[in-house]
Amino acid sequence: MATNDYSARHLSVLEGLEAVRKRPGMYIGSTDARGLMHCLWEIIDNSVDEALGGFGTDIEVLLHSDESVEVRDTARGIPVDIEPKTGLSGVEVVFTKLHAGGKFGSGSYTSSGGLHGVGASVVNALSERLDVEVDRDGKTWAMSFHRGEPGVFADKGEPSPSSPFTPFESRSELRVVGKVAKGVTGTRIRYWADRQIFGVKTEFRVDDLVGRARQTAFLVPGLTIGITDARVDAPERTEFLYEGGISEFADYLAPDSAVTDTWRLTGTGSFTETVPVLDAGGAMVPTEVERDCEVDIALRWGTGYDTVFKSFVNIIATPKGGSHQAGFDQGLMKFFRQQVEQNARRLKVSATEKLEKDDLLAGLTGVLTVRLPEPQFEGQTKEVLGTPAVRGIVAKVLADGLASRFSSTKRDDKTQAALLLDKVVSEMKSRISARAHKETQRRKNALExxxxxxxxxxxxxxxxxxxxxxxxxxxxxxxxxxxxxxxxxxxxxxxxxxxxxxxxxxxxxxxxxxxxxxxxxxxxxxxxxxxxxxxxxxxxxxxxxxxxxxxxxxxxxxxxxxxxxxxxxxxxxxxxxxxPPLHRVIVMNPGSKPNETIYTYSDQELHTVLAGLKKAGKRWQEPPQRYKGLGEMDADQLASTTMDRTHRLLRxxxxxxAERAADVFEMLMGNDVAPRKEFIVSSSDQLSRERIDA
Missing domain, CATH: 3.40.50.670 (Rossmann fold)
Structure with missing residues (x-):
C-alpha cells in the first residue's frame, strides 16, 4: 500500500513539486486529455531533443494495458553521476527539481524544445508512479518515484502504482539493475498518470499521438518514431520515418493540386540578447550573448483557396504564432507588394489596388521552423514564441529565398513565378470587386x-x-x-x-x-x-x-x-x-461646515467606508442612497462621477x-443551448445572491 508519509530530507523537493500538484493547469494547460497528452510529449520531446543533437535515431512509445505509458530512446541517457550543487544523482535532479536540466546553457543543446527545465519533474509530480531506467557506462541504472518522491516499490510480479512504497530516508539510491554492452546508451521512462489529478476517465488519445509523432518525424529527418497501443486485443505498431523533412511535410499537408513546386527556403541570422548567467560564485549576472537562429521554410501554392500553415520552434508547435510567424507575414507581404508594383503593367494593377494578407494566403501550404538556443516562450505550454529578434531574421530569409526564385533563369521557376503573381493578383481583384459589390448593396440599406x-x-x-x-x-x-x-x-x-x-x-x-x-x-x-x-x-x-x-x-x-x-x-x-457608482453616502458635518459626499462602487467598498466613518465618530444620512439606474442621478452627480474626464472611472x-473570446461569446450568446445550460448549472455555486437585483 502506497504511503503519503515522506522524510524531512525531501521536504524542499516536495514543496517545489507540490506547487505543480496544486496548480497543474499552470504547467500543462489543463487536466483533461489535452493535459495528459502534454505530459507524454514533455517526455517524448526530451528524447527528440537528443535526436536533434545527433544522439539516437529511434524512439519507441508504448501504451500499456494497465494505463501506464513508456517512452524508450537510444540517446546518451540521463546523466547518472552526482550533481555537485545538490549532492544528488543527475537522474534525481532531473525528475525532482523544477528548472533543472541541460538546456539552460548552450553546452549540451544548441537548440531544444524543452528549455524551462520543468518537463520531466512536472510529469513526475503528476504521476502516481514513475520508473526510469538508464543505460550508461556499461550498466543499467534505475530509480522509482511516488508522486515526485524517490523511493522503492515492493512489486510482486508486474510493476504497479499500488505496490507498497518506501521512501528513501537518509540518502537516495540510484540502483544498478543490470549490465549492457559497452557503448550502448539510452533511457526508458514508464509512468502511471495520477488519477487524483486527471480523473479516472481521462485516456491517452492514440489518434493525437500518431498525428504528433508523424509531425515530429517530418521535422527531424532520419528519426524513427514507433507507437504501439497494447490496450487493444491485437496490438499494432505504427512507425514513421521521413528523410525529406518539411518539404515532404508540406506535400503531405497540401489539400489541392499545385501551382508551384514545394519551395525550400533556408538561412541563418544572428542576434544578441542579455540573459542572466551563473558566474563562478553562483550569482546570476546579466550577460550579453550572441545567438544564432536557423530558419527553414517550405512553401507551395495550390489551385484552391484554403490555407494550411504550421509553425515550429525547435520542433515544438506554436499554433498561436509569435515573432517568427509575424516575421513570415511581414516578409511575404513586403516581397509580393514589391513584385506586383514592378510588374504592374503586365498584371494591369492600378496604384490604388494593394495586396492584403488574405490574397497571399489563398491556396498556400506552408511549414515554418526556426531553431535557436533558449527561445522565449509565453508559458510552459509553449504556444507563442516571444523572442523579438527572430521576426527580422525570418522576414529576411523569406524575402531573400523568394527573390532567388523569382530572379532565377530556369524556365520552370520563371513559369511558376508568373503563375503565382497572376494568382495573388486575381485574388486581390476578386476581393476588391466583392467589397465594392457589398458596399453597393449596403448603400441601399438604411446604414448609408x-x-x-x-x-x-x-x-x-x-x-x-x-x-x-x-x-x-x-x-x-x-x-x-x-x-x-x-x-x-x-x-x-x-x-x-x-x-x-x-x-x-x-x-x-x-x-x-x-x-x-x-x-x-x-x-x-x-x-x-x-x-x-x-x-x-x-x-x-x-x-x-x-x-x-x-x-x-x-x-x-x-x-x-x-x-x-x-x-x-x-x-x-x-x-x-x-x-457609475453604486452608492452615495452623505457625511453630515457639524455646524456650518458643508456636508461631504462619498461615492462607492461596490458593496464591499460601502461597508469599508461606513466602518471608517463609524470609527472616526462621523454620522451619515441613513440609508445611503443605492443607485438603481443612471436616471436617478442629477446632471452634476453624473458629470462628476461618470463623464468628467478628471474624475470618472472607465473600464x-x-x-x-480572440479565439477564446469567440468561443465564450458563442457559448453565452449563440444558438447552441446545451453548452450554455451546462455553464450556468456548473457555475451556479459561484454566484452570490447579493449580486442579483430582485
Missing amino acids: TSSLPSKLVDCRSTDVATTELFIVEGDSALGTARRARDSEHQALLPIRGKILNVQKASISDMLSNQECASIIQVIGAGSGRSFDIGAARYGKVIIMSDADVDGAHIRTLLLTLFFRYMRPMIEAGRVFAAV RVRLDD
Whole structure:
C-alpha cells in the first residue's frame, strides 16, 4: 500500500513539486486529455531533443494495458553521476527539481524544445508512479518515484502504482539493475498518470499521438518514431520515418493540386540578447550573448483557396504564432507588394489596388521552423514564441529565398513565378470587386443614408483623438447625460433597452435592426470585413448602462455587436464601459461646515467606508442612497462621477485572446443551448445572491 508519509530530507523537493500538484493547469494547460497528452510529449520531446543533437535515431512509445505509458530512446541517457550543487544523482535532479536540466546553457543543446527545465519533474509530480531506467557506462541504472518522491516499490510480479512504497530516508539510491554492452546508451521512462489529478476517465488519445509523432518525424529527418497501443486485443505498431523533412511535410499537408513546386527556403541570422548567467560564485549576472537562429521554410501554392500553415520552434508547435510567424507575414507581404508594383503593367494593377494578407494566403501550404538556443516562450505550454529578434531574421530569409526564385533563369521557376503573381493578383481583384459589390448593396440599406440618426446628440469637435461617443441606455438617462456632458468632445446616442443578439442573428437581420444600424452608422467605419477603423468618427466608444443585471445584459449585447462586426475597435483599445457608482453616502458635518459626499462602487467598498466613518465618530444620512439606474442621478452627480474626464472611472474592453473570446461569446450568446445550460448549472455555486437585483 502506497504511503503519503515522506522524510524531512525531501521536504524542499516536495514543496517545489507540490506547487505543480496544486496548480497543474499552470504547467500543462489543463487536466483533461489535452493535459495528459502534454505530459507524454514533455517526455517524448526530451528524447527528440537528443535526436536533434545527433544522439539516437529511434524512439519507441508504448501504451500499456494497465494505463501506464513508456517512452524508450537510444540517446546518451540521463546523466547518472552526482550533481555537485545538490549532492544528488543527475537522474534525481532531473525528475525532482523544477528548472533543472541541460538546456539552460548552450553546452549540451544548441537548440531544444524543452528549455524551462520543468518537463520531466512536472510529469513526475503528476504521476502516481514513475520508473526510469538508464543505460550508461556499461550498466543499467534505475530509480522509482511516488508522486515526485524517490523511493522503492515492493512489486510482486508486474510493476504497479499500488505496490507498497518506501521512501528513501537518509540518502537516495540510484540502483544498478543490470549490465549492457559497452557503448550502448539510452533511457526508458514508464509512468502511471495520477488519477487524483486527471480523473479516472481521462485516456491517452492514440489518434493525437500518431498525428504528433508523424509531425515530429517530418521535422527531424532520419528519426524513427514507433507507437504501439497494447490496450487493444491485437496490438499494432505504427512507425514513421521521413528523410525529406518539411518539404515532404508540406506535400503531405497540401489539400489541392499545385501551382508551384514545394519551395525550400533556408538561412541563418544572428542576434544578441542579455540573459542572466551563473558566474563562478553562483550569482546570476546579466550577460550579453550572441545567438544564432536557423530558419527553414517550405512553401507551395495550390489551385484552391484554403490555407494550411504550421509553425515550429525547435520542433515544438506554436499554433498561436509569435515573432517568427509575424516575421513570415511581414516578409511575404513586403516581397509580393514589391513584385506586383514592378510588374504592374503586365498584371494591369492600378496604384490604388494593394495586396492584403488574405490574397497571399489563398491556396498556400506552408511549414515554418526556426531553431535557436533558449527561445522565449509565453508559458510552459509553449504556444507563442516571444523572442523579438527572430521576426527580422525570418522576414529576411523569406524575402531573400523568394527573390532567388523569382530572379532565377530556369524556365520552370520563371513559369511558376508568373503563375503565382497572376494568382495573388486575381485574388486581390476578386476581393476588391466583392467589397465594392457589398458596399453597393449596403448603400441601399438604411446604414448609408446621407443623414445621421435624429436621436444622435453630436459633439462640436471633429478631432477623432479627443472625441467620445457615449451609448446611453434609455431616454431618461439621455436627458441627464445631455446636461452633464462636455458638448465640445462628448456625443450621445441613446438606445431603447436591449438590442438584437447579433451572435444568433444573420447579417441581414443585424443590418435591418434599427438600433444596430444606428450604432454602425454613427461610428461611420462600416462593419464586418470591410470595417475601416481609420474612418471611425470617434476616438472612444463608451457604453454607459445601469449598474444592475439589465444594464450588464445590455452591455454584453453591445459588446457582442462590436466583437462580431467592429472588432478592430476592441483590438485598438477604443471601446470602454463606464463605471457609475453604486452608492452615495452623505457625511453630515457639524455646524456650518458643508456636508461631504462619498461615492462607492461596490458593496464591499460601502461597508469599508461606513466602518471608517463609524470609527472616526462621523454620522451619515441613513440609508445611503443605492443607485438603481443612471436616471436617478442629477446632471452634476453624473458629470462628476461618470463623464468628467478628471474624475470618472472607465473600464477598457480588451481582447487578449480572440479565439477564446469567440468561443465564450458563442457559448453565452449563440444558438447552441446545451453548452450554455451546462455553464450556468456548473457555475451556479459561484454566484452570490447579493449580486442579483430582485
